Amino acid sequence: MALPLILIIVLLVLYPALYSLHLATLNKGMERFVGFDNFTFLFSRETFWMVVKQSVVFAVTAVVFKALIGFCVAHFVHNVPVKGQRKWRGMLLVPWVIPPAMSTLAWLWLFDPSYSAFNWLLVKGGFEPIGWLGEVGWARFAVILVNVWVGAPFFMIMYLAALKSVPEQLYEAAAIDGANWWQKLWYITIPMMRNIIAITVLFSLIVTFANFDIVRVLTAGGPLDNTHVFATWAFKVGIEGSDLPLGASVSLFMFPILAIFAIFILRDITKRGAEN
Amino acid sequence: MAKVILRKVVKNYDDTPAVRGIDLEIADEEFVVLVGPSGCGKSTTLRMIAGLEDITAGDILIGEEVVNDVPPKDRDIAMVFQNYALYPHMTVYENMSFGLRLKKAPKAEIARRVENAARILDISELLERKPKQLSGGQRQRVAMGRAIVRDPKVFLFDEPLSNLDAKLRVQMRTEIKKVHQKVRTTTVYVTHDQVEAMTLADRVVVMNGGLIEQVGTPNDLYHFPATRFVAGFIGSPAMNFIPCKLEAAAGGLRVKLSEAIAFPVPANRVERYKAHLGAGKLLFGIRPEHLIEQRPHAEPDQHPFEVPLEVTEPMGMETLVHFLVEGTEVCGRVNPNAGALAGKPMKLVADLANMHLIDEASGRVL
Amino acid sequence: MAKSRSMKDDRRRAMIWSYFFLCIFVVFFLTPPFYMLLTSFKSNAEIASATSPWWVHAPTLDNYIELLTTETYLTFFRNSAMVSVLVVAITMAISIPAAFALSRMKFWGSGTLATGVFLTYLIPETLLFIPLFQIFVWVTEFTGIELINRWYVLVILYPTLTVPFATWIMIGYFASIPKELDEAALIDGAGYLQILTRIFIPVALPGIIAATIFAFTVSWAQFLYPLAFTTSADQLVLPVGIITTLIRGDVFTWGQIMTGALLGAAPPLIIYAFLMDYYIAGLTAGATKG
Numbered sequence: 008m009a010l011p012l013i014l015i016i017v018l019l020v021l022y023p024a025l026y027s028l029h030l031a032t033l034n035k036g037m038e039r040f041v042g043f044d045n046f047t048f049l050f051s052r053e054t055f056w057m058v059v060k061q062s063v064v065f066a067v068t069a070v071v072f073k074a075l076i077g078f079c080v081a082h083f084v085h086n087v088p089v090k091g092q093r094k095w096r097g098m099l100l101v102p103w104v105i106p107p108a109m110s111t112l113a114w115l116w117l118f119d120p121s122y123s124a125f126n127w128l129l130v131k132g133g134f135e136p137i138g139w140l141g142e143v144g145w146a147r148f149a150v151i152l153v154n155v156w157v158g159a160p161f162f163m164i165m166y167l168a169a170l171k172s173v174p175e176q177l178y179e180a181a182a183i184d185g186a187n188w189w190q191k192l193w194y195i196t197i198p199m200m201r202n203i204i205a206i207t208v209l210f211s212l213i214v215t216f217a218n219f220d221i222v223r224v225l226t227a228g229g230p231l232d233n234t235h236v237f238a239t240w241a242f243k244v245g246i247e248g249s250d251l252p253l254g255a256s257v258s259l260f261m262f263p264i265l266a267i268f269a270i271f272i273l274r275d276i277t278k279r280g281a282e283n
Numbered sequence: 284m285a286k287v288i289l290r291k292v293v294k295n296y297d298d299t300p301a302v303r304g305i306d307l308e309i310a311d312e313e314f315v316v317l318v319g320p321s322g323c324g325k326s327t328t329l330r331m332i333a334g335l336e337d338i339t340a341g342d343i344l345i346g347e348e349v350v351n352d353v354p355p356k357d358r359d360i361a362m363v364f365q366n367y368a369l370y371p372h373m374t375v376y377e378n379m380s381f382g383l384r385l386k387k388a389p390k391a392e393i394a395r396r397v398e399n400a401a402r403i404l405d406i407s408e409l410l411e412r413k414p415k416q417l418s419g420g421q422r423q424r425v426a427m428g429r430a431i432v433r434d435p436k437v438f439l440f441d442e443p444l445s446n447l448d449a450k451l452r453v454q455m456r457t458e459i460k461k462v463h464q465k466v467r468t469t470t471v472y473v474t475h476d477q478v479e480a481m482t483l484a485d486r487v488v489v490m491n492g493g494l495i496e497q498v499g500t501p502n503d504l505y506h507f508p509a510t511r512f513v514a515g516f517i518g519s520p521a522m523n524f525i526p527c528k529l530e531a532a533a534g535g536l537r538v539k540l541s542e543a544i545a546f547p548v549p550a551n552r553v554e555r556y557k558a559h560l561g562a563g564k565l566l567f568g569i570r571p572e573h574l575i576e577q578r579p580h581a582e583p584d585q586h587p588f589e590v591p592l593e594v595t596e597p598m599g600m601e602t603l604v605h606f607l608v609e610g611t612e613v614c615g616r617v618n619p620n621a622g623a624l625a626g627k628p629m630k631l632v633a634d635l636a637n638m639h640l641i642d643e644a645s646g647r648v649l
Numbered sequence: 650m651a652k653s654r655s656m657k658d659d660r661r662r663a664m665i666w667s668y669f670f671l672c673i674f675v676v677f678f679l680t681p682p683f684y685m686l687l688t689s690f691k692s693n694a695e696i697a698s699a700t701s702p703w704w705v706h707a708p709t710l711d712n713y714i715e716l717l718t719t720e721t722y723l724t725f726f727r728n729s730a731m732v733s734v735l736v737v738a739i740t741m742a743i744s745i746p747a748a749f750a751l752s753r754m755k756f757w758g759s760g761t762l763a764t765g766v767f768l769t770y771l772i773p774e775t776l777l778f779i780p781l782f783q784i785f786v787w788v789t790e791f792t793g794i795e796l797i798n799r800w801y802v803l804v805i806l807y808p809t810l811t812v813p814f815a816t817w818i819m820i821g822y823f824a825s826i827p828k829e830l831d832e833a834a835l836i837d838g839a840g841y842l843q844i845l846t847r848i849f850i851p852v853a854l855p856g857i858i859a860a861t862i863f864a865f866t867v868s869w870a871q872f873l874y875p876l877a878f879t880t881s882a883d884q885l886v887l888p889v890g891i892i893t894t895l896i897r898g899d900v901f902t903w904g905q906i907m908t909g910a911l912l913g914a915a916p917p918l919i920i921y922a923f924l925m926d927y928y929i930a931g932l933t934a935g936a937t938k939g
Contacts, residue, residue: 012747013762016765019805024780026783027780030780031682079670082667086668095671095675097925099675104921106870106872106914107872107894108870111724111871116903117684122903128931133729154668213770213771214773217776218775219873223873237775241775242876242877245652251782269771273771333832335836355836356839372851385843433837
């Protein structure tokens with residue numbers, strides 16, 4: 008009964024993943040084996056190193072803020088009376104529900120240089136307008152901002168579920184022991200949520216690191232390739248530049264980092280297995 | 284209606300033995316209870332009869348047929364589970380009729396059988412409800428109803444009352460007994476609760492460590508336990524076991540518990556115990572209800588002794604008294620008006636007609 | 650303790666501050682969709698004018714009318730709907746039996762397979778799309794079946810995203826069904842197939858709904874695969890269609906783009922609005938079970 012599942016995993020996930028290793032060793036026309044030439048070529052390109060740096064900075068910054076905002080908002084929702092929580096939760100999860108390619112279009116329009124709704128507010132407030140997507144620093148800020156906007160609600164939902172699973176008696180016991188809110192947070196909430204925090208952060212790191220939609224729609228890597236991450240650059244080189252082997256080489260660089268995540272997760276799984 | 288026979292049945296999980304070779308013959312219409320502590324193999328035995336577990340060795344017969352390789356659905360059995368295992372998405376009616384519907388029984392027949400079972404169990408009003416809308420006792424009835432509807436050769440019960448509160452448990456116990464008296468289907472019932480076993484069973488099978496310790500009627504087990512395990516397991520509070528010495532005395536034998544306490548062996552047991560004079564370590568076994576306050580008129584074989592009480596536990600209809608004999612804690616049951624006080628000495632009598640002598644090494648009751 | 654506050658006061662203060670911050674975050678989270686809605690009611694002239702972008706001065710439904718009568722946009726919508734519905738059907742047909750097998754039958758390699766399902770998360774589509782593209786080019790060459798630039802290629806591709814997670818969700822739901830329920834059904838005379846269809850599927854229905862919603866939203870939102878594998882206007886699905894055809898060169902017809910994006914976001918939003926609890930259950934099931 009699990010055969011179709013196995014077929015999908017083997018034929019459409021494992022095989023292509025391994026095949027991309029082979030693909031990365033071919034030349035652009037895919038008729039000649041070139042060994043590590045694609046990789047040495049990449050190492051010699053400044054853009055490549057910029058993409059590496061941008062991917063890491065993008066993923067780490069975005070995940071940290073998603074986790075922080077998600078954690079705070081989950082607490083805010085948890086603090087209001089239970090019968091109102093559904094309504095707040097419902098509104099706060101909307102960014103996660105809209106297909107990211109669609110919502111990023113809205114951000115693109117909000118950031119628009121000439122009719123920008125944000126700049127209109129800035130000018131009204133007496134500030135200089137900002138070239139949101141035209142200046143390197145602001146463009147990098149923008150892609151992270153949109154990513155945080157899309158992802159934070161997911162963290163919020165996860166942490167809210169985790170908060171609700173902490174028994175109320177623990178807080179009551181802590182209050183009787185004289186703990187203030189900070190001590191309750193530090194000694195009860197965070198230890199009780201440690202597992203879920205670790206898992207969400209790890210998984211979010213993976214998907215953020217491999218993100219494509221937001222950067223592609225918002226900046227398409229620009230200005231001057233400054234906001235490219237691995238996925239968008241691989242797309243540009245591989246599909247748009249018709250150099251599949253080079254594109255494959257680029258996307259393969261995601262693999263070592265993902266493999267490290269995999270080790271963490273596997274260790275966690277085996278540890279849980281041992282506990283059971 | 285059928286007998287169930289187990290012949291040298293063995294069950295190993297990987298290499299750990301769960302059932303180590305048991306023989307048991309259950310008569311048609313008999314109500315047999317398998318009882319023992321957790322891990323004794325009673326549930327495994329039941330599940331092997333049901334066909335939910337493979338048999339490592341031996342034979343199981345239902346009716347005249349060896350069913351070792353017959354799948355559960357073809358064994359013509361019905362089972363009531365500890366957590367009832369009612370299908371949560373089906374109404375009571377659908378739950379009870381599921382087996383018959385799978386067999387494609389005619390609709391009218393199904394309706395007749397379900398209504399009949401519902402009447403027996405007094406759940407006719409609940410047929411349209413879902414399990415979630417039922418109380419624990421009602422779920423229990425539905426689970427039984429599901430078994431009755433199938434009109435099987437054998438009923439199997441796997442600790443069916445342990446999820447109920449104490450009061451309901453007593454009520455449902457009576458209910459199960461009534462149902463059995465009405466439908467008279469051969470029943471195998473597993474429990475860890477010896478009171479349940481005693482009250483329900485025609486015969487009780489006491490299991491321990493994957494083996495049968497003793498099979499017998501409730502009264503047999505109570506009065507004539509074969510082993511120390513059975514003696515200690517049946518009855519509450521449990522039988523006292525006090526290390527003792529068997530000595531020859533004027534005209535017979537006596538058991539000496541301490542320097543101060545020694546009882547003469549009743550005359551009718553002297554022959555039985557004689558062979559064990561000077562044998563290995565012996566235990567004197569006596570139930571708390573046979574250690575009572577001294578009364579004005581002593582019965583034959585009642586022998587008085589005096590001990591300082593450690594603790595008294597008033598239970599209302601009786602008071603439990605605890606005292607030490609050579610470091611062994613002993614429990615007795617006295618009349619609440621007998622004036623038992625902790626820390627004070629009290630005069631008690633031992634009813635030696637109900638004493639047991641146990642060989643400590645083999646655990647056999649002599 | 651000179652100035653100790655009661656717990657009730659503490660709670661009140663926490664609540665008031667929570668409301669305050671929740672309002673701020675709701676503004677942050679809802680501004681883009683709100684702005685989409687706002688823009689969709691504006692004419693091109695108003696968008697180009699210097700009036701406040703945060704208000705609609707002359708609301709109009711022109712954008713909606715124009716899009717809903719444009720054949721290409723309707724084609725995108727149709728393609729998206731076909732792909733998503735087929736992918737949902739395939740996903741459930743594969744993952745329900747697989748989850749049943751993995752949660753109930755202990756067979757050789759079942760543990761490894763369960764872990765394998767989980768680890769497919771680690772190979773994102775952004776790593777797979779280039780080798781898959783080349784593999785599909787081959788398949789076309791060898792078999793003559795056109796796959797590149799055909800909408801149905803997405804029906805083959807999307808299950809790689811939906812099946813592992815849907816299976817994972819279902820394993821969780823199936824595992825929570827007590828073992829005695831199968832045994833009772835077994836004694837009642839049900840076979841494995843009947844246990845699956847008459848006990849497991851009805852009992853785990855909330856999980857199946859959650860997994861269905863998940864598969865649908867993932868298929869509807871997927872962007873990279875259609876962008877890489879389809880190019881002709883009649884083969885595109887919504888997200889890619891809107892971005893590649895409504896944005897013509899440097900001319901952004903924002904009114905139409907926002908309307909198209911909003912309509913494109915509508916199906917998942919509607920599902921979310923009506924089945925929020927299932928949606929959230931599916932979301933949290935993956936992580937808490939993992």
